[in-house]
Amino acid sequence: MSGQHPSTAHATPSFPWQYVIGFILSLVLTVIPLWLVLDHVWKPTPLVIGILLCAVLQIFVQLFMFMHFTHGDGNGPAYQTVILSIGFFFAIIFIGASIWIMSFGYQVQ
Amino acid sequence: MNPIPHWGIFITEPMILGSDVMIVLVSVAIVFALTKFRKWGWLWREWLTTVDHKKIGIMYLIAALLMLFRGGVDAELMRTQLALPNMTFLDAEHYDEIFTTHGTIMILFMAMPFIFAMFNIAVPLQIGARDVAYPYLNAISFWMFFLGALLLNISFVIGGSPDAGWTSYPPLSELGFSNGPGENYYLLALSISGIGSIATGINFLVTILKMRAPGMTLWRMPLFTWSVLAACILILFAFPALTVALALLLLDRALGAHFFTILHGGDPMMFINLFWIWGHPEVYIVILPAFGIFSEVISTFSKKATFGYGSMVFALMAISIVGFLTWVHHFFTMGSGADVNTFFAIATMVIAIPTGVKVFNWLFTMYRGRIRMSLPMMWAIAFIPCFAIGGATGVMLAVAPADYQYHNSYFLIAHFHQVLIGGTVFGMLAGMYYWWPKMFGFLLNERLGRWAFWFFNIGFYVCFLPQYALGFMGMTRRIYTYPSGLGWTVPNFISTIGAYLMGIGFVFMVWQIIYSIKYGERDLTGDPWDGRTLEWSLPSPAPHYNFATIPTIQGRDAWWLAKQGELSKADFLPAKDELKPIHMPKNSGRPFILSLWFFVLGLGLTFGVVPMDVIAGIGIAYCLFRRSFEYDTDYYIPVDEVIHTESALGRLQG
Numbered sequence: 182m183s184g185q186h187p188s189t190a191h192a193t194p195s196f197p198w199q200y201v202i203g204f205i206l207s208l209v210l211t212v213i214p215l216w217l218v219l220d221h222v223w224k225p226t227p228l229v230i231g232i233l234l235c236a237v238l239q240i241f242v243q244l245f246m247f248m249h250f251t252h253g254d255g256n257g258p259a260y261q262t263v264i265l266s267i268g269f270f271f272a273i274i275f276i277g278a279s280i281w282i283m284s285f286g287y288q289v290q
Numbered sequence: 291m292n293p294i295p296h297w298g299i300f301i302t303e304p305m306i307l308g309s310d311v312m313i314v315l316v317s318v319a320i321v322f323a324l325t326k327f328r329k330w331g332w333l334w335r336e337w338l339t340t341v342d343h344k345k346i347g348i349m350y351l352i353a354a355l356l357m358l359f360r361g362g363v364d365a366e367l368m369r370t371q372l373a374l375p376n377m378t379f380l381d382a383e384h385y386d387e388i389f390t391t392h393g394t395i396m397i398l399f400m401a402m403p404f405i406f407a408m409f410n411i412a413v414p415l416q417i418g419a420r421d422v423a424y425p426y427l428n429a430i431s432f433w434m435f436f437l438g439a440l441l442l443n444i445s446f447v448i449g450g451s452p453d454a455g456w457t458s459y460p461p462l463s464e465l466g467f468s469n470g471p472g473e474n475y476y477l478l479a480l481s482i483s484g485i486g487s488i489a490t491g492i493n494f495l496v497t498i499l500k501m502r503a504p505g506m507t508l509w510r511m512p513l514f515t516w517s518v519l520a521a522c523i524l525i526l527f528a529f530p531a532l533t534v535a536l537a538l539l540l541l542d543r544a545l546g547a548h549f550f551t552i553l554h555g556g557d558p559m560m561f562i563n564l565f566w567i568w569g570h571p572e573v574y575i576v577i578l579p580a581f582g583i584f585s586e587v588i589s590t591f592s593k594k595a596t597f598g599y600g601s602m603v604f605a606l607m608a609i610s611i612v613g614f615l616t617w618v619h620h621f622f623t624m625g626s627g628a629d630v631n632t633f634f635a636i637a638t639m640v641i642a643i644p645t646g647v648k649v650f651n652w653l654f655t656m657y658r659g660r661i662r663m664s665l666p667m668m669w670a671i672a673f674i675p676c677f678a679i680g681g682a683t684g685v686m687l688a689v690a691p692a693d694y695q696y697h698n699s700y701f702l703i704a705h706f707h708q709v710l711i712g713g714t715v716f717g718m719l720a721g722m723y724y725w726w727p728k729m730f731g732f733l734l735n736e737r738l739g740r741w742a743f744w745f746f747n748i749g750f751y752v753c754f755l756p757q758y759a760l761g762f763m764g765m766t767r768r769i770y771t772y773p774s775g776l777g778w779t780v781p782n783f784i785s786t787i788g789a790y791l792m793g794i795g796f797v798f799m800v801w802q803i804i805y806s807i808k809y810g811e812r813d814l815t816g817d818p819w820d821g822r823t824l825e826w827s828l829p830s831p832a833p834h835y836n837f838a839t840i841p842t843i844q845g846r847d848a849w850w851l852a853k854q855g856e857l858s859k860a861d862f863l864p865a866k867d868e869l870k871p872i873h874m875p876k877n878s879g880r881p882f883i884l885s886l887w888f889f890v891l892g893l894g895l896t897f898g899v900v901p902m903d904v905i906a907g908i909g910i911a912y913c914l915f916r917r918s919f920e921y922d923t924d925y926y927i928p929v930d931e932v933i934h935t936e937s938a939l940g941r942l943q944g
């Protein structure tokens with residue numbers, strides 16, 4: 182069954198710099214919004230934009246540093262690219278539609 | 291966290307005291323039996339540490355049936371309380387707990403493991419694989435589900451069950467209204483088992499995309515496998531929304547955040563929005579595999595290829611995409627505005643189109659087929675009228691202005707039971723009867739199964755049709771009693787009779803299983819139904835490694851074509867000189883132990899016992915650490931052993 186199991190690659194690993202850098206970046210991108218909120222650094226509108234920006238950067242860090250977005254295993258198409266694109270599509274819909282659905286609150290206030 | 295455990299409840303309530311005693315007695319009996327018959331080692335080696343998809347499937351099945359029983363008892367208790375006006379069989383608090391655990395258990399701990407049972411049992415065999423893509427992860431998924439389910443189930447006897455409904459809307463589920471540990475149980479049990487569900491979604495997605503036998507192109511895959519692919523896409527993108535909703539609510543309760551409180555800028559409506567971003571796809575997650583099973587069963591028992599294979603695949607995919615665009619229909623009455631409601635109402639109605647296509651395809655498959663009325667086929671045929679009514683009432687609910695009338699009435703209750711029982715449960719039972727011989731090597735008794743079928747079916751209509759009327763008469767969901775003189779008494783009483791009939795049906799099913807374990811006819815051919823897909827080319831039960839040599843697939847329903855002489859049957863039997871050592875994953879106890887730590891963590895968080903959380907956290911980290919540095923994860927079955935097994939089965943060629 183060798184070759185069939187995507188999980189069993191036995192190459193000798195070199196030091197995983199990519200993961201370490203990714204890890205640090207993801208921590209930084211998490212701490213920044215927390216600090217922005219806790220210390221009331223910005224007004225609401227720039228604050229929301231700042232948080233969203235960090236979130237989007239975070240997505241890219243996760244995809245490229247950890248999740249091998251573009252790597253295939255040389256064995257059939259790189260399905261993960263398709264699946265992750267669907268993921269992007271749904272994420273945009275969920276966020277966009279949620280803003281649309283929930284914005285009725287402003288009329289009440 | 292700020293829980294006030296109702297320790298007193300341990301002894302004051304006779305029902306809970308009774309359950310305590312029962313649980314202790316049953317546990318003692320199990321421990322005693324395992325010790326007496328020296329079965330501890332067997333239990334550990336064969337089940338607790340297994341990574342074999344066939345065994346994991348069986349464990350999912352047993353768990354699902356147990357949870358069907360537990361949820362069913364809840365249902366009978368509720369129906370008893372509602373049988374007549376002004377009953378005092380259950381008080382309000384108790385009734386609230388029971389409808390909450392009933393819904394939660396039936397969706398997450400009955401329907402989900404039941405579909406996962408079918409995934410595990412059938413998918414690798416149908417696509418010609420020896421296991422799933424990540425067998426170790428598969429074991430983790432199972433044990434996370436199992437211990438998550440256990441966590442919710444013990445809430446009844448330790449500290450009190452959640453009582454804010456299976457939807458757990460804030461503010462009711464916030465500390466102000468649910469101050470006990472019950473709601474914590476709910477949040478943690480669902481979070482833990484949710485990890486398992488997401489992992490299963492990924493696992494089967496990869497399995498189906500990457501592990502198919504040579505020649506098994508996507509367009510040659512059996513429709514059940516297609517339905518699993520569609521369901522996995524739904525799981526992958528829907529479950530994270532639930533995880534987020536539960537995590538934020540947990541933060542509100544445990545750390546005093548204000549995501550869903552009215553105070554300090556929170557918004558309870560956001561929970562409802564997040565919950566249904568998951569919740570609507572979830573109903574399709576549990577129905578699509580049932581659709582897949584109906585396709586397999588109806589084509590097998592009509593001896594015809596499924597009518598409109600391509601349109602079936604297209605419909606599955608369309609449902610899995612459009613299924614993500616309908617969630618607001620669960621809260622039209624929130625009042626997001628006419629534009630929002632219109633969009634989601636239309637999207638909801640659009641889903642009925644591919645669903646209708648599938649129903650017509652099943653009918654055309656049966657048309658002029660040679661139909662055999664065995665148990666799987668009976669459940670499949672019973673599904674069609676039931677789902678037609680459920681779909682039609684769904685479309686009625688989807689009319690946003692009309693939904694202001696129906697919403698949260700018994701009309702809604704009748705709708706979703708019609709699709710969940712008539713769709714998912716009928717489907718899973720059809721699948722269970724269909725693949726039972728493949729799992730266990732014997733057939734289930736047909737006569738007892740027919741009794742179960744008729745009691746359950748007739749009971750179903752008697753129970754739920756009156757509820758549509760009750761909805762129109764103004765009866766709302768989640769009320770624990772009602773006065774006389776509203777005209778509700780007769781329909782409620784009839785409905786309760788129906789619930790009891792279904793209970794009798796379930797008892798027949800248990801009887802059938804126990805009877806067949808003793809006297810069931812053995813399946814010596816491996817192909818008792820004259821099947822079409824690959825799993826029926828294997829002996830029953832399939833050997834540990836499934837396929838001695840991986841067959842090369844030359845058509846859709848290849849096994850059927852081989853039996854018709856259009857393809858060579860020899861392709862499906864191993865030839866002695868072609869055998870090679872078989873690469874298999876090793877068993878591991880860690881998935882079980884890891885999940886036990888999660889259970890301890892969940893219990894600790896539920897009651898706010900910090901040392902317990904710290905210890906469990908260390909345990910989890912240690913398990914993950916050990917796994918990261920483990921290289922000895924697989925082994926080879928030597929050719930001799932394969933020859934031995936295959937010739938004992940009389941399958942070896944040359």
Ligand code: HEM
Nearest residue numbers: 573577619620642681684685687688696697698706709710
């Ligand atoms: C033609 C297909 C369907 C349509 C148009 C439809 C429509 C709807 C609508 C509009 C509601 C919300 C009503 C309200 O809250 O007032 C609803 C509720 C529900 N539906 Fe369906 N539905 C369909 C199929 C299904 C299927 C296949 C399932 C599950 C297998 C399902 C399970 C549920 C559940 C569980 C609820 C209620 C949840 C709750 O509030 O507790 N539906 N449906």
Ligand SMILES: [Cu+2]
Nearest residue numbers: 570573619620
């Ligand atoms: Cu829905």
